[in-house]
Amino acid sequence: MSIAATQKRGFGAVLWDYLTTVDHKKIAHMYLFSGGFFFLLGGLEALIIRIQLIKPNNDFISAGLYNEMFTMHGTTMIFLAAMPLLLGLMNAVMPLQIGARDVAFPFLNSLGFWLFLFGGILLNCSWFLGGAPDAGWTAYAPLSTTSPGHGVDFYVMGLQISGAGTLIGGINFLVTIVNMRAPGMTYMRMPLFTWTTFVASTLILFAFPALTVGLFLLMFDRMFGSAFFDIALGGNSIIWEHLFWIFGHPEVYILILPAFGMFSDIFSTFSRKRLFGYTAMVFATLLIAFLGFMVWAHHMFTVGMGPVANSIFAIATMAIAVPTGIKIFNWLATMWGGSITINSAMLWSLAFIPSFTIGGMTGVMVASAVADYQYHDTYFVVAHFHYVIVGGVVFGILAGLHYWWPKMFGRILHEGMGKLAFWTFFIGFHLTFFIQHFLGLMGMPRRYWVFLEGQELDLGNLISTIGAFFMTFGVIVFLINAIYSWKKGEKAPADPWDGRTLEWATASPPAHYNFKQTPLVRGLDPLWIEKTEGKDEMTPAEPLGDIHMPNSSILPFIMSLGLFIAGFGFIYQTDNSAWLIVLFAGMAILFGSMIVRSVKDDHGYHITKEELEREAD
């Protein structure tokens, strides 16, 4: 292995390696690349939306295309950009942070990734096959059940397939964290990013089934003639809203909690202090997750649930501000009196605090049911959720990328470009979305294709569009930075930031088996504890011995490809039953691969002790 790694390999060999890999670090790379690609796609869609709204009565794109654009922007950004980027960072970092050699089920990890990617590709195929989904990312019935063409069918099948991948990933992380922690790594010694990965995975496990069920009902309504959401036939369209938001609200915590974890690790590292209020942080995370399940109906205040239901959900929602506030103060107190280094990762984290707090404050405003009748479906809500998702999740992903880039890719990102990207994106973000609060209060509704002249909405929309271009510039600078670091970036040492947690005790990038010997964890911030005692590496918890590793496999790719093909069969069998052949062929590929996987014994391989000793020389 060591010899192969030093030799220059052909493109085909690298491609085959990535198609078959079960290594959590390479799967993380693929999550980040494909998540990044979908982020650019979603960003492009956002830019088109903003160009359309640059002036009143604009006709840059048609009304129908505009509907497709904002639907795909939301769907892509949530399911195909934010989720995989976070899953990528979790994959890259979490096993290292707990001192594990891989995740618990490496094969499933690969399957989860390929399901996500093929689901995402299926969804985006709709652009070329008669139009993308156009019922909003929430796909409310009956709009989604009556939307003509196959757009919403692609939404259903694409999200169903990629959702299965996410569910697999979440369960995998749960089992990994429960079972594969290094000796001494008790629950209350886990880094906050590992904790938030754990809690977010729990939320995935409990929340995604609601989406799966909802999508199945929608699929049967659209493709097989059922009437779950059809009022004329005794159905109930509100059930979709409930199912969607029972999933949808925990989903936003699935997104933000890992970001909270990253900020916690970054603040603590660059303040050179242990995290303030570690225990409170852990319990605040758990409390947010718990409360997150009882608030879904705050998306539906104007549905007509009645004053009692509205009040209860309003109060439950406001209660979430308490644990979130605890976290904000703990981050501030972590920095208080610390020896602070401000670099790109830290800049994104510092900018997160005020930006996210504004989003949280408007969150409490829209949580008030009475006031929400004013805000509902206006740009005020658009501004609110972009402040929490961009100001929280995207800032978090970018902070995490700058922080862990050396660990993941072995190169350090250029600081100058990092700062330029930060400042342009940060200024652009506030230009774009701050003004949208006021556009919303002035009555500009969400999802409208055009606005009229002489309603005092012109200037605000122009400013918002200018801000979007600033953000675009920032993203392009980040891309150049990434390519630059790959070509001629500074080689990263194992521990570039004087880190505190276990991932910095491995090489950059780590060997494929992560730890030659499983480390012994002696407390919170294990590497820092060793450093305070004058050592620069972890004490091993075991003698050097053979390492058991899983074999690579192409099966996850083939299984996902089978579902991808079956997806087209499902979508088009409504037009012509000959498409059922495609459906069955795809399913045959899926089940055939599953049988191969079940029947064929695969015990993995061992890296021998001698080989490990040789590598040390």
Added chain:
Amino acid sequence: MENTNSNNVNSFQKQKNKEEMKKQLITFALMIFLTLIAFGAVISEAMPSMFVVPFILFLAVVQVGFQFYYFMHMKDKGHDMPAVMIYGGIWAALLTLAGLILIVWW
């Protein structure tokens, strides 16, 4: 490959396996019995449906308990975390149901 299914199990382990098998068989018989009761309750039409429906639901809960604790070994040591996750999931589902009931009937 090392064979872990060794034939010479010590007598203590043998005794334990035997008891475990006995428990599995008893549970299995009980579950069949409960299913028969549920089936009988419907087919005999001896009881009003207002009673039969909650009664069958109750039997279902008992069966799920058997499934978790005996067949899936939640009664054994080292199953704390699965228990936490399962009860957490049940709790989240019950809360959601309570919320929906509140919305519909209040």
